[in-house]
Amino acid sequence: MSLVIPPDAKSWIAVDPDSHFPIQNLPFGLAAREDDNETVVVRIGDFAVDLCQLSACGLLPEEDFPVLHSLIDLDREDISHLRRLVYELLKEDNPTLRDDKELCSEALIPIDQVDMLVPVEIPAFVDFYSGIHHASNVGRMFRPDMPPLLPNYRHLPVAYNGRASSVIPSEVPVRRPKGQTKGADDPVPVFGPTKELDFELELGFFLSEGNDLGEPIPIGSAEDHILGVVLLNDWSARDVQRWEYQPLGPFLAKSFATSISPWIVSLDALEPFRVEGAPQEPDVLPHLQPSKPSHYDIHLEVAIQTEKMTQPQVLSRSNAKYLYWSFVQQLAHQTSNGTNTEPGDLYGTGTISGPAEGTYGSLLELSWRGQRPIKMTETGEERTFLEDGDTVIITGYCQGDGYRVGFGELRTTVMG
Amino acid sequence: MSLVIPPDAKSWIAVDPDSHFPIQNLPFGLAAREDDNETVVVRIGDFAVDLCQLSACGLLPEEDFPVLHSLIDLDREDISHLRRLVYELLKEDNPTLRDDKELCSEALIPIDQVDMLVPVEIPAFVDFYSGIHHASNVGRMFRPDMPPLLPNYRHLPVAYNGRASSVIPSEVPVRRPKGQTKGADDPVPVFGPTKELDFELELGFFLSEGNDLGEPIPIGSAEDHILGVVLLNDWSARDVQRWEYQPLGPFLAKSFATSISPWIVSLDALEPFRVEGAPQEPDVLPHLQPSKPSHYDIHLEVAIQTEKMTQPQVLSRSNAKYLYWSFVQQLAHQTSNGTNTEPGDLYGTGTISGPAEGTYGSLLELSWRGQRPIKMTETGEERTFLEDGDTVIITGYCQGDGYRVGFGELRTTVMG
Numbered sequence: 001m002s003l004v005i006p007p008d009a010k011s012w013i014a015v016d017p018d019s020h021f022p023i024q025n026l027p028f029g030l031a032a033r034e035d036d037n038e039t040v041v042v043r044i045g046d047f048a049v050d051l052c053q054l055s056a057c058g059l060l061p062e063e064d065f066p067v068l069h070s071l072i073d074l075d076r077e078d079i080s081h082l083r084r085l086v087y088e089l090l091k092e093d094n095p096t097l098r099d100d101k102e103l104c105s106e107a108l109i110p111i112d113q114v115d116m117l118v119p120v121e122i123p124a125f126v127d128f129y130s131g132i133h134h135a136s137n138v139g140r141m142f143r144p145d146m147p148p149l150l151p152n153y154r155h156l157p158v159a160y161n162g163r164a165s166s167v168i169p170s171e172v173p174v175r176r177p178k179g180q181t182k183g184a185d186d187p188v189p190v191f192g193p194t195k196e197l198d199f200e201l202e203l204g205f206f207l208s209e210g211n212d213l214g215e216p217i218p219i220g221s222a223e224d225h226i227l228g229v230v231l232l233n234d235w236s237a238r239d240v241q242r243w244e245y246q247p248l249g250p251f252l253a254k255s256f257a258t259s260i261s262p263w264i265v266s267l268d269a270l271e272p273f274r275v276e277g278a279p280q281e282p283d284v285l286p287h288l289q290p291s292k293p294s295h296y297d298i299h300l301e302v303a304i305q306t307e308k309m310t311q312p313q314v315l316s317r318s319n320a321k322y323l324y325w326s327f328v329q330q331l332a333h334q335t336s337n338g339t340n341t342e343p344g345d346l347y348g349t350g351t352i353s354g355p356a357e358g359t360y361g362s363l364l365e366l367s368w369r370g371q372r373p374i375k376m377t378e379t380g381e382e383r384t385f386l387e388d389g390d391t392v393i394i395t396g397y398c399q400g401d402g403y404r405v406g407f408g409e410l411r412t413t414v415m416g
Numbered sequence: 417m418s419l420v421i422p423p424d425a426k427s428w429i430a431v432d433p434d435s436h437f438p439i440q441n442l443p444f445g446l447a448a449r450e451d452d453n454e455t456v457v458v459r460i461g462d463f464a465v466d467l468c469q470l471s472a473c474g475l476l477p478e479e480d481f482p483v484l485h486s487l488i489d490l491d492r493e494d495i496s497h498l499r500r501l502v503y504e505l506l507k508e509d510n511p512t513l514r515d516d517k518e519l520c521s522e523a524l525i526p527i528d529q530v531d532m533l534v535p536v537e538i539p540a541f542v543d544f545y546s547g548i549h550h551a552s553n554v555g556r557m558f559r560p561d562m563p564p565l566l567p568n569y570r571h572l573p574v575a576y577n578g579r580a581s582s583v584i585p586s587e588v589p590v591r592r593p594k595g596q597t598k599g600a601d602d603p604v605p606v607f608g609p610t611k612e613l614d615f616e617l618e619l620g621f622f623l624s625e626g627n628d629l630g631e632p633i634p635i636g637s638a639e640d641h642i643l644g645v646v647l648l649n650d651w652s653a654r655d656v657q658r659w660e661y662q663p664l665g666p667f668l669a670k671s672f673a674t675s676i677s678p679w680i681v682s683l684d685a686l687e688p689f690r691v692e693g694a695p696q697e698p699d700v701l702p703h704l705q706p707s708k709p710s711h712y713d714i715h716l717e718v719a720i721q722t723e724k725m726t727q728p729q730v731l732s733r734s735n736a737k738y739l740y741w742s743f744v745q746q747l748a749h750q751t752s753n754g755t756n757t758e759p760g761d762l763y764g765t766g767t768i769s770g771p772a773e774g775t776y777g778s779l780l781e782l783s784w785r786g787q788r789p790i791k792m793t794e795t796g797e798e799r800t801f802l803e804d805g806d807t808v809i810i811t812g813y814c815q816g817d818g819y820r821v822g823f824g825e826l827r828t829t830v831m832g
Contacts, residue, residue, distance in 0.1 A: 123539070124581060129664055150662050155605050156596050160664040161577040161671065165540060165756045166629055175630045177753035180572050180701065189571050191701045191752070213582055213673070214591045240753070246566050248545055248576040249665020252753040255577065257629070285596065285607045336607070337593035337656070337668040340581045 002268045003080045003087065007401050011090045012098040013108075015045035020397050020406025023090055024272075026083050027228065027263035027407075028071055031114040038117065040071055042086050043263050043408075046111045049086060053107035059097065060085055071264070072120050072343045075209050076224050080268055116262030118169045120206060120227075120344040125162040125258065126334055127202075127234055127348040132278075132324035134351040137365045154282060157325035157333050159350075162234075163255035167346065170261050170408075173415040176388060177256040179240035194237035196370070197386040197414060200351040201302050201361030201394055203320055204232035204260055205327050206344060213340040219290055219332035225341075226327060228264035231300075231394050231410040232348045235259065238364055238385065258348070261394070261410040269405050273297045273398035275321055284329075287336055294326035300352060300396045302361065307389035308379045315374065318354045318361055320396070388416035418684045419496045419503065423817055427506040428514040429524075431461035436813050436822025439506055442499050443644065443679035443823075444487055447530035454533065456487055458502050459679050459824075462527045465502065469523035475513065476501055487680070488536050488759045491625050492640050495682055532678030534585045536622060536643075536760040541578040541674065542750055543618075543650055543764035548694075548740035550767040553781045570698060573741035573749050575766075578650075579671035583762065586677050586824075589831040592804060593672040595656035610653035612786070613802040613830060616767040617718050617777030617810055619736055620648035620676055621743050622760060629756040635706055635748035641757075642743060644680035647716075647810050647826040648764050651675065654780055654801070674764070677810070677826040685821050689713045689814035691737055700745075703752055710742035716768060716812045718777065723805035724795045731790065734770045734777055736812075804832035 011023040021027070021043045031041045031048050041048035054060050060082070074082065089097045097103060129135055132149070135158075139148030152158065168174070176197055182189035208227035211217050217225055234254060241253030277295035298320035303312035325333075330347055351361040360366045363385050367374055373382035386392070391413045397406030427439040437443070437459045447457045447464050457464035470476050476498070490498065505513045513519060545551055548565070551574075555564030568574065584590070592613055598605035624643035627633050633641055650670060657669030693711035714736035719728035741749075746763055767777040776782045779801050783790055789798035802808070807829045813822030 124579065152598075152605075152659055152662065155598070156660060158660070158664055159667050161579055161667065163540065163577055163755060165626075165758060168629070175754055178632075179753050182568075182571070188698065189568075189701065191703055210581075213584070216594075237753070243568055244572060244574070245663075245665075246568065247661075247665070248574055249661075249663070251575050251577065252750070252755070255750075255755045256753040282604065285605065287607060334668070334671075337595050337653070337672040338591055339579060339668070339671045342581060 002271065003084045004268055004271045005087055007403060010092045011044060012092045013045050013047060013090060017402060018404060019045055020404055020408050021045055022403045023087065024400065024403055025265060025269045025405045026086055027265045027269065028119065029262045029264065030071070030117045030119040031109070032117055033109065034113055041114070044090055048109045048111055048114050050107045050109055054089070057103055059089060070120065071227065076226070079208065079227065079266060083266060083268065116169060118167055118260065119262065119264055122164040122167050122344050122346045123342040125164040125167060125346045125348070126159055127162040127350065128325065128330050129158040129350040130323045130325035130330065131350045131352045131361060133322060133355050134353040134361055134365065137353060137360065141369050154280065155284065157330050159330070159334065160249045162258065162348065164346065166256060167258045167260060170259060170410045170412065173413045174235055174257045174259065175415050177237055179237050179252055180243060181239040182243045189243060194240055195385065196238035198236045198238050198363045199302065199386070199392045200234040200236055201300055201316065201318060202232040202234050202348045202351055203298070204230045204346050204348050206264060206346055207341055208343055210341040210343055210345065211335055214338040216335045216338055217331055219287060219328050222328035222331040223267055225331065226267055228266040229270065230264055231261035231396050231407045233259040233392065233394055233410055233412060234348055259410055259412045261407050263408055265405065265407055270296050270398065272400060273405065277321060277323065277326060288329050288332055290326065290328050294328045295321050295323060296398070297321050298396050298398050301394070303393045304383065305391045305393065306376060306379065306381055306387070308381060309376060310378065312393050313376055313378065315366055316358060316360055318352050318359045320352060322352055322354050323349055386414050388414055390414045418687065419500045420684055420687045421503055423819060426508045427460060428508045429461050429463060429506060433818060434820060435461055436820055436824050437461055438819045439503065440816065440819055441681060441685045441821045442502055443681045443685065444535065445678045445680065446487070446533045446535040448533055449525065450529055457530070460506055464525045464527055464530050466523045466525055470505070473519055475505060486536065487643065495624065495643065496684055499682060499684065532585060534583055534676065535678065535680055538580040538583050538760050538762045539758040541580040541583060541762045541764070542575055543578040543766065544573050544575040544741065544746050545766040546573050546739045546741035546746065547766045547768045547777060549738060549771050550769040550777055550781065553769060553776065557785050570696065571700065573746050575746070575750065576665045578674065578764065580762065582672060583674045583676060586675060586826045586828065589829045590651055590673045590675065591831050593653055595653050595668055596659060597655040598659045605659060610656055611801065612654035614652045614654050614779045615718065615802070615808045616650040616652055617716055617732065617734060618648040618650050618764045618767055619714070620646045620762050620764050622680060622762055623757055624759055626757040626759055626761065627751055630754040632751045632754055633747055635703060635744050638744035638747040639683055641747060642683055644682040645686065646680055647677035647812050647823045649675040649808065649810055649826055649828060650764055675826055675828045677823050679824055681821065681823055686712050686814065688816060689821065693737060693739065693742060704745050704748055706742060706744050710744045711737050711739060712814070713737050714812050714814050717810070719809045720799065721807045721809065722792060722795065722797055722803070724797060725792060726794065728809050729792055729794065731782055732774060732776055734768050734775045736768060738768055738770050739765055802830050804830050806830045
């Protein structure tokens with residue numbers, strides 16, 4: 001039932017070769033139109049295709065999709081089926097929608113005329129720590145006398161429960177949070193705005209289908225539960241985190257906001273970019289062994305633009321294939337104790353750093369704990385952590401032969 | 417607007433003096449009646465009063481309470497108002513309901529004819545670590561060469577985000593979870609049923625009203641956001657926890673289930689039992705200083721009954737006043753970074769151990785990490801951690817002059 005759209009497929013809607021949204025992608029999102037109505041949309045090129053409109057005109061069979069105000073009632077088969085119907089309508093040789101000027105003007109919304117929302121209600125957010133180079137860097141910084149990875153790291157995907165209520169969409173600013181901090185030499189802690197606001201370059205995946213309490217999701221069927229993938233920025237206040245995190249882990253240092261990109265890219269669209277991850281040694285336990293390659297070759301990039309700059313400067317280029325633990329391993333682990341999950345649950349991968357400088361996914365690593373300020377070439381400004389007015393832009397895409405399947409941008413400005 | 421019911425008030429419904437549910441309490445719950453309809457109820461003595469029935473008969477003004485299928489649409493004023501109306505109807509000298517035999521037979525349900533459910537939908541669950549004797553005991557066990565409390569403990573209420581989806585009501589069994597564990601001398605970890613299943617004696621509180629992202633709840637208004645209090649058992653798999661928890665805190669060791677008692681006891685009902693907590697030294701930061709005493713004198717008790725026993729054996733007697741951080745301090749801290757909260761959010765206090773043996777709130781402490789097995793007097797059996805078939809019974813109450821305001825029982829059997 002999965003739908004991998006051929007690399008040579010074309011749409012009657014013109015799409016630039018380096019667009020993230022060719023006919024091979026067709027990701028889903030939730031848009032607010034100018035009349036403030038919320039509607040489920042599919043992205044192609046510079047347009048959002050309004051599925052409620054297509055449904056109202058009978059172009060999506062009502063018996064299959066009676067309501068398209070939410071993505072959450074759709075399981076993975078529905079998503080594939082729906083993507084196939086949209087694909088058929090957008091193929092260059094299909095005149096149904098193409099030649100219906102009136103319907104086109106209703107159903108095809110120029111992308112600058114919609115506000116993209118958090119695509120589904122999110123019952124729970126779990127954040128992993130599966131970027132092995134990130135975890136190693138953090139270990140080197142904070143436990144210099146020990147092996148960089150803790151003994152459990154290669155045996156299970158370390159994670160913590162995050163805060164679902166504060167997930168925000170792209171373009172919504174993040175407020176610099178206040179928090180309690182204490183320097184090593186300070187006699188007492190103080191409460192005030194964080195001085196070490198940081199981003200974390202991650203991917204996120206949404207569940208389309210949950211599991212019942214006591215019924216783990218086996219790794220072999222984990223993909224069937226995944227609605228699709230987004231970019232994710234797990235905002236962190238490093239000074240708050242250092243003081244609060246022992247012994248129960250990060251709490252207020254991360255709960256104030258998590259940003260996600262608006263387009264949910266299906267696993268079907270990512271299928272041509274499936275790759276083997278780095279070898280896992282020692283062998284992982286059987287319930288965490290995927291039966292086929294479960295990583296994806298997704299180029300990732302973080303850029304920053306300060307208020308004085310006229311264009312962003314790229315800080316880091318990384319890749320999703322550097323994750324030690326894959327999506328399906330994460331989900332199989334998280335439910336292995338019988339925890340129940342729900343449609344719309346969101347999972348973050350953890351910070352995806354590459355192995356070398358220039359590929360790190362956080363300022364903590366890029367400035368090596370603030371010791372190596374980063375120079376903005378255009379203005380000569382320096383950054384260790386984020387300042388008010390800075391905009392962080394995360395992007396990601398898979399490079400096909402003559403086309404890209406991408407995520408667009410996740411763009412967030414820091415407010416004081 | 418708050419409603420403290422006088423100690424000498426009486427109802428026309430007979431209530432035993434050691435019942436947890438005299439007219440001074442009137443806690444709320446959500447019940448499934450024998451016809452499977454869900455309805456909001458108030459407990460008095462051995463009856464659940466069906467508020468939907470009272471509402472349908474015009475005894476609760478429709479303009480105030482149009483829908484009583486959920487507690488979540490009610491803010492703290494509504495709750496006080498509703499409790500006052502029910503109080504008036506149940507007072508011994510009020511004939512309205514008392515003398516209406518037909519309505520009584522509809523609205524007063526014998527308590528053994530209802531199943532009590534999780535009382536509200538729970539968007540998020542946060543679990544604190546505010547039992548200072550518990551935290552000290554854990555420190556002594558796991559870090560014997562260091563001071564028992566970590567440096568941050570007396571400056572902020574340490575907490576982690578838990579899993580809301582797996583909160584279960586009293587009487588629903590807990591399944592022994594599987595998990596990854598590794599003994600200190602084992603070469604590799606294994607995956608299988610936990611061998612160290614434990615309870616944690618806690619209280620929980622629900623929010624009636626949330627806050628917007630970026631708008632902390634000041635400690636002075638924190639009580640206005642609290643719907644009421646329940647007993648809470650934060651099930652823990654100690655062997656899983658030991659192996660997984662570094663560096664991001666507990667995850668699968670606690671996400672498989674959290675049990676709560678069915679009756680939400682309002683802060684108004686607890687008001688006569690408000691007490692000063694232990695002195696906080698050093699002084700806490702201003703945003704965490706309550707302006708009046710914010711602890712409660714609530715007797716707590718844990719008992720266990722194995723399959724072979726005919727009656728439970730009390731393992732521990734503790735008190736909520738041993739908490740280092742109070743409810744309002746916890747809520748002010750959790751939102752101090754601007755995290756948004758929602759009606760129905762649940763907070764656990766952390767394990768409430770007292771200062772002496774026999775007052776500890778977990779088997780981890782009672783058996784001192786399994787080194788001191790606990791003998792069941794009736795059968796001669798021994799326990800370090802829980803075995804399949806064991807039933808854990810938590811109770812709690814405030815002792816008034818000739819009456820008790822209590823929580824009833826939180827009763828859970830371990831299934832293999």
